[in-house]
Amino acid sequence: DAKTTQPNSMESNEEEPVHLPCNHSTISGTDYIHWYRQLPSQGPEYVIHGLTSNVNNRMASLAIAEDRKSSTLILHRATLRDAAVYYCILRDVRDFGNEKLTFGTGTRLTIIP
Amino acid sequence: KAGVTQTPRYLIKTRGQQVTLSCSPISGHRSVSWYQQTPGQGLQFLFEYFSETQRNKGNFPGRFSGRQFSNSRSEMNVSTLELGDSALYLCASSLGGSYNSPLHFGNGTRLTVT
Numbered sequence: 583d584a585k586t587t588q589p590n591s592m593e594s595n596e597e598e599p600v601h602l603p604c605n606h607s608t609i610s611g612t613d614y615i616h617w618y619r620q621l622p623s624q625g626p627e628y629v630i631h632g633l634t635s636n637v638n639n640r641m642a643s644l645a646i647a648e649d650r651k652s653s654t655l656i657l658h659r660a661t662l663r664d665a666a667v668y669y670c671i672l673r674d675v676r677d678f679g680n681e682k683l684t685f686g687t688g689t690r691l692t693i694i695p
Numbered sequence: 696k697a698g699v700t701q702t703p704r705y706l707i708k709t710r711g712q713q714v715t716l717s718c719s720p721i722s723g724h725r726s727v728s729w730y731q732q733t734p735g736q737g738l739q740f741l742f743e744y745f746s747e748t749q750r751n752k753g754n755f756p757g758r759f760s761g762r763q764f765s766n767s768r769s770e771m772n773v774s775t776l777e778l779g780d781s782a783l784y785l786c787a788s789s790l791g792g793s794y795n796s797p798l799h800f801g802n803g804t805r806l807t808v809t
Contacts, residue, residue: 614795625699625785625800626738669738673795681726681789681798682751685738 586670591690600657602689604670607651612675615646617655619666620688626669629655665693697721699788699801707807713774716804718786720767726750726791727769728798729761732783741784744769745791773806781808 587605594600606615616631630637630644632653637644643656657664669688700719708714720727728743728751740753744763761771767788773780783805787798 616795616797618798623802625787625802626798627800628797631795631797675795681728681743681745681787681791682740682753683728683730683738683798684740685730687737 586672586686588668588670588686588689590687591692593692593694594660595694596662597659600660600664600691602655602657602668602670602691603652604654605652606670606672609650609672610674613672614675615644615650615653616671616673616683617642617644618669618671618683618685619664620669621663621666626685629668631673660691660693662693662695665691667691699786699799701784701786701801701804703804704802705805705807707809708776709809710776710778712776713772714776714806716771716773716784716786716806718769718771718788718801720769720786720788721799724788724790724799725767726789727763727767728787728789729769729771730785730787730800731755732785732803733781738785741771776808778808781806 617629618626620626632644645654667688667690702717726745729741730738732738743751747763758774763769783803785803787800789798790796
């Protein structure tokens with residue numbers, strides 16, 4: 583499985599944008615980039631995914647580098663409820679129907695009031 | 696739409712006992728997968744079921760087993776419990792028919808083995 587590298591922890595001020603980086607230098611052409619987050623005392627929650635183009639949804643934006651070796655999850659205006667561990671995960675399209683996710687250690691995001 | 700429901704939320708067992716955990720997926724989801732989360736190892740994949748068949752299995756001993764029923768509900772069983780089995784057990788459901796359908800997780804069952 584292609585691996586991802588994320589910073590162990592980050593801090594951000596409330597109501598400021600947050601940029602969470604992820605490196606995936608060994609990504610293959612068939613890997614989708616997925617982001618999940620885990621709030622305290624909850625199971626992981628799907629945030630967003632993309633292949634090549636930047637993606638937006640109601641929760642966040644995903645910016646993907648042109649060479650696809652890195653990506654950035656952007657929370658446009660952080661709130662205290664965004665404090666969580668954020669996981670960047672690669673899913674290979676060739677594993678059609680494979681629902682196995684390989685979680686790394688993720689980035690623990692702390693929001694400062 | 697109701698989310699993924701896991702029961703019970705908390706369990707305390709002693710070494711050597713067995714335990715069964717239950718997971719009710721989101722209506723219409725046919726895939727159910729199970730994960731173990733510990734502080735030391737993080738989130739690790741146990742196995743996945745689709746239409747009552749196990750499709751994927753992680754690197755866990757045979758003491759960990761599961762099954763899926765015709766209504767897609769799933770159970771996970773751990774026999775001969777060891778102290779190291781203490782963990783948060785999470786189940787996730789998805790449509791299962793597409794590589795990019797997101798997984799929806801429950802809030803887990805916290806198992807403590809004494």
